[in-house]
Amino acid sequence: MSKPEIILAIETSCDETAMALVNVQRKVKGVKYKTFEFEILADVVASQIETHRPYGGVVPSLAKREHLQNLPIVYRKILEKFDPPVGGRKFEIDRIAVTIGPGLEPCLWTGLNFAKNLAKKLKIPLIGVSHLEGHMFSNWLPSIPKIRNSKSAIAFAAIALLVSGGHTILALMQSLTKWKVLGETRDDAVGEAFDKVAKMLKLPYPGGPEVEELAQSVKREEQGKINFPQPMIYDKSYDFSFSGLKTSVLYYLRDNPNTPKEDICYSFQKAAVDVLVHKTMKAAKEFKAKSIMLCGGVASNKTLQKKLRAGSRELKAGFFVPNKKFNTDNAVMIAAAAHLGKKYSTKKALPNLSL
Ligand code: KG4
Ligand code: ZN
Numbered sequence: 358m359s360k361p362e363i364i365l366a367i368e369t370s371c372d373e374t375a376m377a378l379v380n381v382q383r384k385v386k387g388v389k390y391k392t393f394e395f396e397i398l399a400d401v402v403a404s405q406i407e408t409h410r411p412y413g414g415v416v417p418s419l420a421k422r423e424h425l426q427n428l429p430i431v432y433r434k435i436l437e438k439f440d441p442p443v444g445g446r447k448f449e450i451d452r453i454a455v456t457i458g459p460g461l462e463p464c465l466w467t468g469l470n471f472a473k474n475l476a477k478k479l480k481i482p483l484i485g486v487s488h489l490e491g492h493m494f495s496n497w498l499p500s501i502p503k504i505r506n507s508k509s510a511i512a513f514a515a516i517a518l519l520v521s522g523g524h525t526i527l528a529l530m531q532s533l534t535k536w537k538v539l540g541e542t543r544d545d546a547v548g549e550a551f552d553k554v555a556k557m558l559k560l561p562y563p564g565g566p567e568v569e570e571l572a573q574s575v576k577r578e579e580q581g582k583i584n585f586p587q588p589m590i591y592d593k594s595y596d597f598s599f600s601g602l603k604t605s606v607l608y609y610l611r612d613n614p615n616t617p618k619e620d621i622c623y624s625f626q627k628a629a630v631d632v633l634v635h636k637t638m639k640a641a642k643e644f645k646a647k648s649i650m651l652c653g654g655v656a657s658n659k660t661l662q663k664k665l666r667a668g669s670r671e672l673k674a675g676f677f678v679p680n681k682k683f684n685t686d687n688a689v690m691i692a693a694a695a696h697l698g699k700k701y702s703t704k705k706a707l708p709n710l711s712l
Pocket of ligand 1: 520522654659
């Protein structure tokens with residue numbers, strides 16, 4: 358068993374200022390699986406949703422200003438949970454991990470500069486972490502915070518579908534350190550499409566949960582009245598495209614302005630989810646996946662979860678989705694990626710970093 362390490366993780370890539378203090382322990386169990394224990398000592402997220410809501414999307418200059426304001430406050434909250442020591446145990450931070458990309462460059466820099474100053478002050482090492490790896494490794498986090506947990510059940514090969522406001526990526530994971538991107542979106546991310554459709558329907562930001570709620574309210578006999586295109590569903594590649602679907606919704610609303618919002622939400626969600634599920638299952642079959650993992654903000658979507666769970670069962674593969682609170686941006690997943698994933702230099706922010 359290796360020495361446990363305490364990581365302070367910092368995440369500022371988009372519109373959440375997040376910090377977490379995580380006690381990580383890696384256990385080597387047999388040859389086949391390695392298991393991990395992530396004990397979450399503190400987890401703070403300052404959300405900027407209210408700031409960006411009037412604009413229907415994230416405004417980078419406002420996000421940067423909010424991060425600068427929130428970082429010292431969030432750090433103080435972390436310290437309050439950590440000092441005086443929890444349950445008489447004394448903790449020492451072993452290293453700091455900070456998201457270096459991808460994300461909004463001015464936002465990434467706020468976290469990076471804060472982390473650099475703190476590492477210097479505390480005289481501890483600092484490493485850079487990929488936000489996308491954070492989402493990928495969120496499936497290894499405990500489902501009940503503060504309770505030690507080890508998930509050894511994710512067997513490889515695994516197919517991971519990362520769906521968020523900024524990304525739509527299908528990846529093949531052959532081990533914890535070896536993966537390959539099979540496909541990604543050629544235009545809008547699926548979460549972005551949910552947000553844009555919500556905006557067209559004058560629903561509040563972020564639109565994903567709102568669209569899902571209205572879609573779920575449509576009775577069975579009322580479903581399927583509108584058929585939106587399912588972009589690239591029969592395309593040979595594992596790439597996605599959601600901008601055409603979004604435009605179809607726009608034109609449909611222009612031509613049929615009195616359509617109930619629920620019907621639009623149902624049919625849009627169906628088109629988007631069916632493409633995601635079709636390509637994920639196709640990849641799972643091709644690569645004989647033993648596990649299928651979902652992550653990112655859109656992973657909270659119940660219809661998407663249900664369809665992927667059913668597909669996994671058919672293939673006798675395990676299905677994994679993180680606890681809801683780890684789907685949206687947070688720093689606990691950054692600590693997990695700091696321990697399990699690639700270590701990046703913190704010389705500069707990498708706004709376009711890919712998986
Ligand atoms: O991962 P995340 O917090 O931020 C990014 O890194 O982008 O994802 C946020 C995205 C938003 O687009 C939001 O509308 C979407 O996730 N989302 C959902 C649901 N909950 C959040 N989309 C569909 N259904 C949901 N239930
Ligand atoms: Zn994210």
